[in-house]
Amino acid sequence: MFESVEIICREEADTGVPFWKLVQLDDCKERAISEEASFAAMQQMYQAMKESAQNYDEKRKSNSGLVGGEAAVLRKYLDSGDALVGAFTGRVMELALRVAESNACMKRIVAAPTAGSCGVVPAVFLAAQETKGYSDERMTEALFVAAGVGSVIAARASLSGAEGGCQAEIGAASAMAAAGLAYLQGASGDICANAAALALKNLLGLACDPVAGLVEIPCVKRNVCGAMNAVTSAELALAGIRSAIPADEVFDAMSAIGKEMSYKIRESGLGGIAATPTGQKIKEQL
Amino acid sequence: MNLFDIVGPVMVGPSSSHTAGAVKIGNVCNKLLGEPIAHADIYLHGSFAATGKGHGTDKALVAGLLGMEVDDIEIPNSFALAKARGMAFAISSVDLGDVHPNSVKIVMQGVSGRVLEVIASSIGGGRIQINKLDGCEANFSGELPTLIVRNYDQPGCITTVTGHLGDRGINIATMQLHRKNRGGEATMVIECDQQVPEETIQSLEHLEGIYGVAYFSPKK
Numbered sequence: 001m002f003e004s005v006e007i008i009c010r011e012e013a014d015t016g017v018p019f020w021k022l023v024q025l026d027d028c029k030e031r032a033i034s035e036e037a038s039f040a041a042m043q044q045m046y047q048a049m050k051e052s053a054q055n056y057d058e059k060r061k062s063n064s065g066l067v068g069g070e071a072a073v074l075r076k077y078l079d080s081g082d083a084l085v086g087a088f089t090g091r092v093m094e095l096a097l098r099v100a101e102s103n104a105c106m107k108r109i110v111a112a113p114t115a116g117s118c119g120v121v122p123a124v125f126l127a128a129q130e131t132k133g134y135s136d137e138r139m140t141e142a143l144f145v146a147a148g149v150g151s152v153i154a155a156r157a158s159l160s161g162a163e164g165g166c167q168a169e170i171g172a173a174s175a176m177a178a179a180g181l182a183y184l185q186g187a188s189g190d191i192c193a194n195a196a197a198l199a200l201k202n203l204l205g206l207a208c209d210p211v212a213g214l215v216e217i218p219c220v221k222r223n224v225c226g227a228m229n230a231v232t233s234a235e236l237a238l239a240g241i242r243s244a245i246p247a248d249e250v251f252d253a254m255s256a257i258g259k260e261m262s263y264k265i266r267e268s269g270l271g272g273i274a275a276t277p278t279g280q281k282i283k284e285q286l
Numbered sequence: 287m288n289l290f291d292i293v294g295p296v297m298v299g300p301s302s303s304h305t306a307g308a309v310k311i312g313n314v315c316n317k318l319l320g321e322p323i324a325h326a327d328i329y330l331h332g333s334f335a336a337t338g339k340g341h342g343t344d345k346a347l348v349a350g351l352l353g354m355e356v357d358d359i360e361i362p363n364s365f366a367l368a369k370a371r372g373m374a375f376a377i378s379s380v381d382l383g384d385v386h387p388n389s390v391k392i393v394m395q396g397v398s399g400r401v402l403e404v405i406a407s408s409i410g411g412g413r414i415q416i417n418k419l420d421g422c423e424a425n426f427s428g429e430l431p432t433l434i435v436r437n438y439d440q441p442g443c444i445t446t447v448t449g450h451l452g453d454r455g456i457n458i459a460t461m462q463l464h465r466k467n468r469g470g471e472a473t474m475v476i477e478c479d480q481q482v483p484e485e486t487i488q489s490l491e492h493l494e495g496i497y498g499v500a501y502f503s504p505k506k
Contacts, residue, residue, distance in 0.1 A: 041290060042290075045290070045294055062300070062340070063340050106300065107298065107359070108297070108357055110295075110297075111296075111297055112292070112293045113292050113293070114302060118299070151287075212337065213340070214341065215300040269337070
C-alpha cells in the first residue's frame, strides 16, 4: 500500500491517472484481483454504509443503556425550524449519530477506519449524495480516495485508539471523509490531500478516553464532530485555502503525538472523560 | 492489512476487538470442533471480563460458537438462538495469567461427546490469535488454512508430514513445533497457502508417528 499521499498526488499529476484509480490499482496488485472485483467490493462497502444509516432504530439502546435514540432527538429539533444550521449540515450531524448509535447498539456498520469512528465517512458521503445527486459509481471512487488516505495514515501512524488515541480513529476518519468529499466536488488529488491535512490538524492530540471502556461516551458524539470537521476542512480546501503543513507531515505529527500520549488516554478508560467524577459514577452504576 | 481493513470490515458493533474479534474466536472454535456444540464453558479474562458485557463480547462469543460471521445481524440474539438450537453455555470470569488482556478460554463438548479446550485472544482491529488447543501451544491467526498435527517426538516425523504436503502441491506459509517433553507428545501447527483436501487430512492421520490431525479452514 502507498506510504505517502504526496507520492500518489505526484503520480496523478505526472500520469493523469486519478488518485482514486491509483489507490484501486494498488489494491488489485496487492490482492491479485481484477479492477472489476476491487470496484465491486468497494461499492459493496458503500451499500453497507447506506444500510447502516437506513436501519437505525431510535427505540434501541446499547447494552449499557447509555446510548441510543439521540439521532431522532436531533431530527426533531432540525425539523422544528429553530435550527441555526442548514439542511445539509443538519443531515450530516444526524447521519453521524444514526450510524454511531447503531454501532453502539450492536447493529451492522462498516468500520471506517474503526467501529468507534464508523459514523464519520457515511455521514459526509450520504449527505453529499442526497444533496448533490452523485452516482453510486462516483461515491465508490470517492471511497477509494478516503481509503487511500486512511491507508497512508495506517502506514505512517496508526488507526487504533489503543495505540494513538482518538486522533487515530475520529481524526483519521475525518481526514478520510474530507479527502473523499473534496473529490466528490471535483478536486484534484492535491486538493484532496489538503483537505485531509486540514481536517487531521484540527483533531491532533485527541484523547481516547471512553467511560467504562465502552465505545459510547464520548465516542458516539465525537462522530458528529469528526464529520462536521471533514465538511469545513473540505470546504476550505475547495476554496483554495492550503494547509501550510503537507498531509504526510501531519500524519507523522499524529504518530509522534500518539507515542507521547499516556496509556491512560489510549483506550484504557483510566484518564480524561473516563476519569471524571461523573464518568467514574457511571462506571460504578453499570 | 489491506484497503478493506481501512474501509471495512462490515461488522456488527460496537467494537472490532471486543465484538468482531470475539465472534471470530467463537467461529474458529466451532470449526475446530468440527461438529455442533452441545455445551460450552466460556471463561473471560482481563478486559473481556471487565468490559465484555457492555461490548456484547458474551453474545459475540456465543454467536461465533453457533457458526455466525462478524456481520450477522442476529449476533445480539445469540443467547436465544443457542437455546433454540440446543447449545448450552455458561459464562464466568477467570485469570488466565500472563496472556493478552482480551483473552478467553472456551471448553466445548460436541454432540458426539468430543471435548476441545481453546485459549484465544483478540489482538486488535478484529484480528485474533488461537493461543492453545487442549493445553498445547498453537499460536495461529485463523486467517489461513491451518493443520494441527499431533505426533510423537521422534526423528523423521516433520519430513514425513511436510513431504506429504509438498507432494500434493500444498505450500507451507508458516510452521511451528511444540513438544511437552523429549520423546513424548508433540504438535506441529502448519499454516498453508492452499486448502487442504479431506483425503490429504485422512492420509496424514495414517502416517508413521502421527496420532491426530485437526484442520481449520477460514473459508465460509
